[in-house]
Amino acid sequence: MKRYTIILLFICFSTNCYTQINEVGVFLGVSNYVGDIGSTSYLKPKDVGAGLMYKWNLNPRIAFRGTYTYIRIKANDANSDNLVRQNRGLNFSNTINEFALGIEFNFFEYDLSSTDKTYTPYILAGIAAYDYRTVKSSGTPGNFLFTRNTSVALPFGVGFKSKIYGKLAFAIETRVRYTFNDKLDYSTPEFPQLDYGGTGNDWYMFTGASLIYTFGRPACYSSRR
Numbered sequence: 001m002k003r004y005t006i007i008l009l010f011i012c013f014s015t016n017c018y019t020q021i022n023e024v025g026v027f028l029g030v031s032n033y034v035g036d037i038g039s040t041s042y043l044k045p046k047d048v049g050a051g052l053m054y055k056w057n058l059n060p061r062i063a064f065r066g067t068y069t070y071i072r073i074k075a076n077d078a079n080s081d082n083l084v085r086q087n088r089g090l091n092f093s094n095t096i097n098e099f100a101l102g103i104e105f106n107f108f109e110y111d112l113s114s115t116d117k118t119y120t121p122y123i124l125a126g127i128a129a130y131d132y133r134t135v136k137s138s139g140t141p142g143n144f145l146f147t148r149n150t151s152v153a154l155p156f157g158v159g160f161k162s163k164i165y166g167k168l169a170f171a172i173e174t175r176v177r178y179t180f181n182d183k184l185d186y187s188t189p190e191f192p193q194l195d196y197g198g199t200g201n202d203w204y205m206f207t208g209a210s211l212i213y214t215f216g217r218p219a220c221y222s223s224r225r
Contacts, residue, residue, distance in 0.1 A: 022216045023055040029208015031071045036196040037090050037185045038075025045207050047072040060109035071096040092185045102126020119162035128153045153177040171210040
């Protein structure tokens, strides 16, 4: 009898814990960059971006997430507070395609199937792979040939999410990425015209709002209420 009871408990536990809640969403927002050109303000968004999101909720506190984000960045020395940059007068624009994996930690328990756990602030961190436009070679003086390159970034950020109605929720989020290269603004010592003298790696940021749809049976933590 004891053996049958253990088997039954194992089956119930496995069924509940493997029917996790999934979330898919779309987001729209604005982006900015910090590097060798333009403003040095980390949160001064001005360029439109968008993306897709998937989340798998491990429990009411932790979710694993994957995102694709299309981001436009540009900068102009005329918008800098630095007089040296203002006098230099450089500007650029670039586009980024980013795929990121990460983990999301909720400050409060979050479960849309409940009546009192439907909102929470959260923090996130992860790793991202992204591609961007970069200089390949120099043609005629002042003209360059471009290609796309791939690199890695470390995203982290904060957000707030809440239920709207039924299985729909929304989130507001700011993500900051530290990159491992200094070429988002085409800066490179390979060509004298593009050697801006910067030594730090570039950053890019995205702030936006998401519309999220939840599906799948309630997770194992739901059955304990």
